[in-house]
Amino acid sequence: MGFEYDVVGMGLNAVDHICVIPRFPKYDEKLRMVDFKRSPGGQVASALVACSRWGLKTRYIGKFGGDEMGDFSYRSLEVEGIDLRYCKKIDGALNQFAFIMVDKQTGERTIIWKRDERLAMTPDEVPIDAITSGRYLLLDGHDALAAAKAASEAKRHGIEVVVDGETIKDGTKELVMSCDYLVCTRSFASNFTGSSDLNNALDLISSMGIRWVVVTLGKDGAIARMGARVLRSPGFKVNCVDSTGAGDVFHGAFVYGLCKGWELEGILDFSNAAAALNCTELGARGGIKSLSTIFDLIKNGERW
Numbered sequence: 001m002g003f004e005y006d007v008v009g010m011g012l013n014a015v016d017h018i019c020v021i022p023r024f025p026k027y028d029e030k031l032r033m034v035d036f037k038r039s040p041g042g043q044v045a046s047a048l049v050a051c052s053r054w055g056l057k058t059r060y061i062g063k064f065g066g067d068e069m070g071d072f073s074y075r076s077l078e079v080e081g082i083d084l085r086y087c088k089k090i091d092g093a094l095n096q097f098a099f100i101m102v103d104k105q106t107g108e109r110t111i112i113w114k115r116d117e118r119l120a121m122t123p124d125e126v127p128i129d130a131i132t133s134g135r136y137l138l139l140d141g142h143d144a145l146a147a148a149k150a151a152s153e154a155k156r157h158g159i160e161v162v163v164d165g166e167t168i169k170d171g172t173k174e175l176v177m178s179c180d181y182l183v184c185t186r187s188f189a190s191n192f193t194g195s196s197d198l199n200n201a202l203d204l205i206s207s208m209g210i211r212w213v214v215v216t217l218g219k220d221g222a223i224a225r226m227g228a229r230v231l232r233s234p235g236f237k238v239n240c241v242d243s244t245g246a247g248d249v250f251h252g253a254f255v256y257g258l259c260k261g262w263e264l265e266g267i268l269d270f271s272n273a274a275a276a277l278n279c280t281e282l283g284a285r286g287g288i289k290s291l292s293t294i295f296d297l298i299k300n301g302e303r304w
Contacts, residue, residue: 004133005083006056006259010121010150011044011140011164013062013077014096014113015069016244018282020104034104039283040076042096043140043164043248046284050252050274052080053288056259059083061130063119065095076285086130093118100244107240107279123149132157136255139179140164144171151178162258164251168192176208183214183254185247198223202230212264216250218243220304221272226264233268234303236276245284250275253294273297 020035040046048058060082064070066089073095077084098113121143131137137154139147141163148171151161155178163175165184168191176182176192182205184192189201198215202225205213214224221235253274257267273294281287 003135004057005059006134007048007051007136007138007255008059008061008131008134009044009048009138010061010126010131010147011042011138012096012115012142013040013042013045013060013064013073014098014115015039015073016041016098016100016284018100018102018109018242018244020102020242020282022104024101024103024110035282037282037286038072039286040073041098041245041248041284042073043142043166043251044138045073045077046245046248047138047164047252047255048082049077049080049285050249050288051256051259052082054252054256054291056256059086059130059134061086061121061127063087063093063121064089065093065116065119066091067094069097070095086127090116090118095119102242102244102282107242109242109244111244121146126150126153128153132159134159136258137161138164138251138255139175140166141169141172141175142167144169144175147171148174148178151175154178155180160258162251162255164247165189165192166247176205176210180211181214181254181258182210182212183216183251186215186217189213189215199230214254214268216247216275218246219276222250222268224264224268231264231268233265233272235272236297236301236303238276238280238297238301240279242282242286243279244282245286246275246279248284249278249288269298270294273301276301 253271278287
C-alpha cells in the first residue's frame with residue numbers, strides 16, 4: 001500500500017514564552033530574567049518539525065487560534081514544509097500558549113500553560129482521509145476521545161500508531177489499547193497502571209497487546225519492553241540549557257527510526273541523542289540537530 005506521507009500527526013501546537021531565570025523563585029519574590037525567547041512548541045507539532053528537517057514527508061492535523069499567536073504557530077510549521085491543509089484557524093480563540101521558567105543552573109523547566117476550549121478536537125471532527133494518508137500516525141492524546149477514534153481508524157486501515165503518553169483523560173485507555181507503540185513518561189506509566197514499580201508497569205501495559213512500550217526517564221534515557229525483552233538505553237551527557245521539547249523531539253526521532261526500519265536499540269539510541277541535543281539550545285525546537293550531529297553523539301558521546 002502506497003502512502004502520500006511518512007508521518008501524520010494530530011495533536012497540540014503552542015507558542016512558548018521562555019523565561020530563563022537564575023534559580024526557581026521563592027513565593028512572593030521578584031526575580032529578574034537572565035534571558036527571554038518566544039518560540040513555537042507543542043508536542044506533536046514539534047515532533048513533526050524534527051521529522052521534516054530529517055527528510056520525512058509530514059502532515060499535521062490540529063487547530064490554531066485566530067490571533068497573532070495562532071499565525072505565528074501556523075507559520076512555524078508552514079516554513080518547515082509540513083502539510084497543513086487539514087488544519088483550522090478558530091476565530092476569536094487564543095492559540096495555546098505557555099510561560100516556561102527555565103532554571104539557568106540546571107536547564108530544567110517549569111511550564112504554565114493555557115488552552116482555549118475551542119481548540120479541542122472532537123471525535124466527529126477527525127478527518128479519516130487525512131489520518132490514513134501516512135505510514136505512521138503520531139498522537140499526543142490531549143484530546144483523548146478524538147485521538148482514540150483516530151487510532152482506531154488508522155489501525156483499521158493497517159496504519160501503525162505511535163502515542164505520546166503524558167496525561168490521562170476520558171478516552172486514554174481506548175487510545176492506548178489501539179496503539180502499536182506507546183512512548184510515555186514515567187508518571188504516565190505509573191498513573192495509568194496504578195503501579196509505582198516501573199518494571200511492573202511495563203509488564204501491565206505490554207500485556208494489553210502493545211508492540212513496544214517505551215518509558216522516557218529524562219537525562220537517564222529510556223527503558224523499553226518488547227514482548228519478553230526489556231531494554232535500557234542510557235541518556236547522553238550534554239550541556240543542558242533548556243529541557244523544553246526534549247520529549248517531543250524524542251517522539252519525532254522515534255517515528256523517524258520506525259520509518260527507517262531500525263531495530264529498537266538503534267531507535268532508542270537515536271531518540272536519546274536527538275532529545276539530549278535539543279536541550280543544548282533554548283526552545284522546544286531550538287536544538288533539533290542534523291542527522292550527522294546526532295550520529296556523532298551516538299558514536300562518541302558520553303552516557304549517564
